[in-house]
Amino acid sequence: MLGIISLQGLTRDLSLYLENQVRVGLFGSGVGLSLVLGFGAAYACYYLSVIAKKPQLVIGGEAFCCFLKQHCPALTETYYPTLWCWEGRVQTLLRPFITVKPLVHYNNELIKTADGGQISLDWFNNDGNAIYPDASVRPTILLLPGLTGTSRESYILHMVTHSEGLGYRCVVFNNRGVAGEDLLTPRTYCAANTEDLETVIQHVHNMYPDAPLMAAGVSMGGHRAILEKQFDIANIMKAKSIREFDRRFTSVMFGYPTIDHYYKDASPCHRVKSIEIPVLCLNAVDDVFSPGHAIPVECAKQNPNVALVLTSYGGHIGFLEGIWPRQQTYMDRVFKQFVQAIFEHGNEIYNM
Incomplete structure (x- = not known):
């Protein structure tokens, strides 16, 4: 290795x-x-x-398990975190400063929502590639950045770069009010609401109905003036924790009676059992935002379409590896192998 x-x-x-x-x-x-x-x-x-360990692979179905072991070797190999910064909080803090930001040129598109808002999409069409010269059937990856993230985050740029080499098209879904776009309505986004995502998926599918489509999300994936009309922004900004911020702002914006109702609705443990297409989830056990004890392992074991890849170290979107990890992380390798496996060998899952 x-x-x-x-x-x-x-x-x-x-x-x-x-x-x-x-x-x-x-x-x-x-x-x-x-x-x-x-x-x-x-x-x-x-x-x-x-420190150096093979990731724990939790899969409810034998077919999906065999498929991943055959086409995604990174999932069965030992993960070697960067020798001098393997701890989760250190990896989380250093990743944005260590990894390079590849140069990517996007074409921006603004689409309207039913409530009068707008969503910014950044397209990397990958025109001119020799692998999929026909744009109508070129595989498309919908990329979902994390909380407050945009198409300019280093992890998104790395995903686009890896997809470019495979001949795929990418489109980045920037949530309302980020990426420099005006917030037209007093509504942003939250972990439990998928209306905007559904709008984007339908829009992308309508543009390229014959192209295979898959999505890759990272973490959870505003402008003050429009929000001040309905919310006490000064009071909201005094929040000392994420929970307090969600109690004062997010849960109120989306009409939840209490913050507990919002968190219950947003918790993945209630939705894992309903997943009907192959999904791969990568999470470090020492993730400071999504710790090991909060991962729905038992629920995943009951769904043959869900695979959890749990590394002992890696932090939150860190996954740094190698002596000087500027070009590629473990997450990048898993992403590249999995998207290629699904687009090029996905039918094998159902044939096994």
């Missing part, structure tokens, strides 16, 4: 460097060298035995 090779190479280079420093008198004796080598060996043993 690449992670093992990198770790062994790092250990070897460190040993050679330290031996050279001893020769020039940096340590003055073998005591310093022994301490450094001892610490390095102990850390390497801890990393390989505790």
Whole structure:
């Protein structure tokens, strides 16, 4: 594995460097060298035995399981988090600063909603690719950014770049009021409401009815003036936690009697059993926003269309791997392998 090779190479280079420093008198004796080598060996043993692990694969159906093991090798390989920042909170904080932002050129489209609002879509059509030259049948991936995220997030840009190499088309769904677009109605979005998403899916399907379509969402995937007409924004902004913000704003906006009603409606554990198409969910157990104890593992085991991939480390949308993880994360590899598997071999799931 690449992670093992990198770790062994790092250990070897460190040993050679330290031996050279001893020769020039940096340590003055073998005591310093022994301490450094001892610490390095102990850390390497801890990393390989505790940190680097294969992800837990939870699947309710044997056919889907065989399909993933055959076409998505990343799901059965050991995940090697970045050696120097494997902890969840560190991965979460550093990912936006470490990973590069590929250059992507979009074509923007604004579509209207039934209540008078508008949704901004950013298209990457991938015209001119040799794999799917006919745009009418070119596979399309609908990308859903996380909370307050847009088409310019690094993880979205990486998804688009990987899709480009496979010949696919991408369209990014920017939620109301983000990506620099005006909020035309006093309504944004929440985790339980799917009306805008349904509008976007229907719009994309109508544009390319013969093209296969799949969606990839990250995390949960405003402008103040229009909201001040109906909400006490000053009071809302005094919220000290996400729960308090949802109690003062989100649950009120969408008509929930209490915040508990909103959270119950938004909780995936009540919807997993109803999923009827193959869905792959990647989550780190040390995710600070979606921790391991909140993942509906038992519900997933009862649905043959749902697969949960749970890594021990990775944080929230982190999944950094390698010594200097600028170009690709573990999430990127899983995304690329899964979308290619579905578009090119999806029928195998039903034939198994």
